[in-house]
Amino acid sequence: EVNQPGVVILLASAQADQTRLGEILPAVQEAASRHGLAFEQRESISLDAVPENLAVVVSLSAVDGLQQLIDGLPQVQFVAVDAPADINLQSNGSALPAGDASLNAAFLAGYMAAVQSDEYRVGIISTSSAQGQDYREAFLNGALYFCGNCLPIYPPYEVYPAYAEVAPGASLEQIQQAAYNLQALQVQIVHLDPQLETEPVLQMLAQSGFYIIGSSTPPGGLEGNWVGSILSESSLGLADVLESALNGQALGWVSARPVIRYSGVSEARINYFNEIIEMLESDEIDPLGLVN
Secondary structure (H helix, E strand, O other): OOOOOOOEEOOOOOOOHHHHHHHHHHHHHHHHHHHOOOEEEOOOOHHHHHHOOOOEEEEEEOOOOOHHHHHHOOEEEEEEEOOOOOOOOOEOOOEEEEHHHHHHHHHHHHHHHHHHOOOOOOOEEEEOHHHHHHHHHHHHHHHHHHHHOOOOOOOOOOOOOEEEEEEOOHHHHHHHHHHHHHOOOOOEEEEEHHOOOHHHEEEEEEEEOOOEEEEEOOOOOHHHEEEEEEEEEOOOOOOHHHHHHHHHOOEEEEEEEEEOOOOOOOHHHHHHHHHHHHHHOOOOOOOOOOOO
C-alpha cells in the first residue's frame, strides 16, 4: 500500500476577502510543497468527511464550523489567519488576529495626527467596507482621545477630525476627489486606510500640500510631507507560523503591535506615543470604545 502524502487544506468561505486570499494562498502552497505535502483549497470541511492524511488546516477569517474542527481534530494543526476574536485555540491551534493591530494602529495614527497638528485640522480617507468603517472609527477616536472636542481657536471652525469615504479599490481620481473634500475643510494632516495607500496616491496627497501619516515606507521625495509611518509589526510572520504548524508546533495567538517609523518626531514625543501603544495593548484603551 502506497502512503499518501499528507494534505494541507486552505479553508476560505465564498465571502472571504479575495485580495487577502491572494496574499496568503502562495505562502500556504509554498510551505506545503516544501514539506512534500499535497495542497487543496476548499470552502468547508465537515467532521464526518475529513481526509485521513490531513496534516494542517489554514483558515481565512470566519469559517463555518471552525471551532468544531479544532476541537474534533486534535491531531491536526490549525492556523487561523485574520482569526475571529472568539475562537478558542486548543493545543493544536495558532492564530494571527484580524484587525486588532490595525485598529490599534488607526487609533495611534489619529492620536499622532492630533498631537502633531495645528488646531487639530486632521482627517482620514477611509473605505466604505465594514472593516474600513471600523478603521476610520478607531482613527477618529484616537484624535478625540487627545483633543476632546477638537475645536479650532481660529476659523474656519470645522468639525475635526474629518473624514472622506471611498469604495474599497477606489481609483486615484476617486481618492483625489476625497482629498479635495478634506482640503475644503482645511485639513492639514491626513491618514489613509492602508488598503488605499499606493505611491501615486501618496504623491498626489503630497502635491496637494497635505502632511501624511502613512502605513508604509515613505516613497523617496516625500520626506518633507511625512509626519511618520505606523507599521504593524509581528514578531512572527505567516511563513514562520506555517513552518511551526508543519512541524507539529502550535503557537497560540501571535500578536502584532503598532510601531512608529520614519518619523521626524522628537524622542520625548515618541516615548509618549509608546505609552499610548502600551495602553492599547493592555486593553486599557479600546480603539473602538467610547472616548471621553
